[in-house]
Amino acid sequence: MTEKNWPLYEVFIRSKSGLSHRHAGSIHATDDQMALDNARDTYTRRNEGVSIWVVRSSQIVASDPAEFAAFFEPAKDKIYRHPTFYDIPEDVGNM
């Protein structure tokens, strides 16, 4: 019996048709099928979902928190990137 932990999977749940899958949490499993079952048993016990995605956590490419400044801060003062400086023609109606 090995003491090694089972691989970690990230779980994404679609709560109802039309919405997108959202990250719900993570679970351990030895293979993809078990990951799906475990996600079902852990995160949809109270009727939370209609669809589940699981993906190996190791397969996710994530941004590095240490690079937060370089990655995200330059966007903070570029308010002109928000489409709030345009007059919307009346013909367009409500957007």
Add this chain to the structure above:
Amino acid sequence: MTTHSDVEQARLTYALRLGDNALVLGQRLIELVAHHPELEEELANANISLDFIGQARLFYSCAGELEGRGRTEDDFAFLRDDGEFQNLLLLELPNGHFGDTIVRQVLFDSFYVLQLEALVSCTDAGIAEIAARAIKEVRYHLRHVSQWLIRLGDGTDESHARVSQSLLDLWRYTGEMFSGDLVDDCLRDACNGPDLARIQEQWHDNVSALLKEATLDMPEDGWMISGGRQGVHTEHMGFLIAQLQHEQRACPGASW
């Protein structure tokens, strides 16, 4: 000749047996709560055991209505002695190791799925309705434990050897699932109930395909032990019932 009251009695007994199977297996699985090595399997097991308890409640309520003497689900679960329970012996056996628990569940669920499928079209509306609801749960249980059996059978040398032994140990309890008595005959003939001979054939095919995938040998059919459906139980049953009923026996009528 089958009279009206024979049919009524058969429906009642049938509903009780379904409830007893579900309660006893549910109770066995609940014993494992907080004992699983993995949190995820812990939750899966708790879900499955509670599904069985939920089914037992429905079948007992249905039995109470058929009986018409005011007995409730609690009366059937907590105030009958072990000799009055008519569950399959397979289900009252101790959990053993993880492989034993999985094999027991595979053998029973493979049967139970077919039994429920047949019961959906039975003319007893109460039983048919519960079967239609339960079958969705049990199909998932079967899928879950089948995958475990494949992993264990087609896993390491040790896991393969241990589930092979579980299969040999439990095989002698499988015959009881198909050994019908007057109650089964009556439900089949008068209420379009399950045909056990046909279920046995399908069960054999399904289990044999699964075992093949799990690289396990199908045991030979030998001497089969039975008695649970007549209230003659293994020595394990008394302890199971004692634990199940302790609260109600010690403090009659206690509720929370």
